[in-house]
Amino acid sequence: MIASTSTFECITPCFCAGADQAKAEIRPSSIRGALRWWFRALGGSKEMETEVFGGAEPITASSILIRVSEISSKSIGRLPPVQRNDPLSYILYFPSVSSDKKRWNESACYGPGTTFNLHFKQLRKIDPQAEKKLSEAFLAFRHFGSIGMHTTRCLGAVQCSEVNAGSWDSAIKLIESARFTYRQSDKTHKIWNEVLKEAGQWLQNDMRKEFGAGGNKKPAKATALGSALPVRQTSAVYLRPIKQNGDLIFAAFEAPHDKVLGAASKQLHAHPILQSRDFTNAPPQAPQQGGHRRSR
DSSP states (O other), X not given: OOEEEEEEEEOSOBOOBSSSTTSBOOOHHXXXXXXXXXXXXXXXXXXXXXXXHOEETTEEOOSEEEEEEEEEOOOOOSOOOOOTTOHHHHHHHHHHHHHHHTTSSGGGOBOXXXXXXXXXXXXXXXXXXXXXXXXXXXXXHHHHOBOSTTTTBTTTBEEETTOOHHHHHHHHHHHHHTTOEEEEOSOOBSSHHHHHHHHHHHIIIIIHHHHTTGGXXXXXXXXXXXXXXXXXXXXXXXXXXXXXXXXXXXXXXXXXXXXXXXXXXXXXXXXXXXXXXXXXXOOOOOOSSSOOOOOO
């Protein structure tokens, strides 16, 4: 059975909160939700998911216990201004206006460099195949995990301090074997806002240019990038910076469409969006004119 205690680090700003939207809080329920997403996206069946995480039909208790301790908080400092046609602002626009702007302050955000201990324990024996998928989900979370607001768009990225070159190879092979599409840049950054700027350039001036802004476009259409209308659809594409050897690198992965997308979104795409992207090329530049749009 699985049991571990690991130290995790926030590598991008983490806007995570509980009942008080103006106060940052790392909650076990957020981590549980992220693990559950990975379990499903990596191929875990509905029956296995219920056995591991619990459910109402049939009534089943969770087989895992998650605790968070020893949070060492780092301040994000002064939040950058959100400006028109700025790639970084394209990523940060959503948290800047969320909850009547209550989330857009230092106290509501854990800054990069924040660390915490994650205690994970399997409480009882479960089906061997379910346990295998749980181990895979935890491995993926250790490398590509994210919690809080706007996790599909670079924010809330957390990473286990124990990852190394060999474990990165294993993690990438794991998700690709589960039909994820993975891409990463060959450029390195030292500061979080620079890697988010690179991500914003690709999202605003490449992917959104081709597929539109989902529910913000009339008539609304659901895409693999997510949309609010006609039916809310979470993005299958995660822009997810990673940290290797002390450097920040822009990376992205796309979950198998049949695991995470609704019918309307699946019909639109014959292939993964990231399949035709090469992030080792120079990112497209921000437009010189035009209004700011909300990212998703």
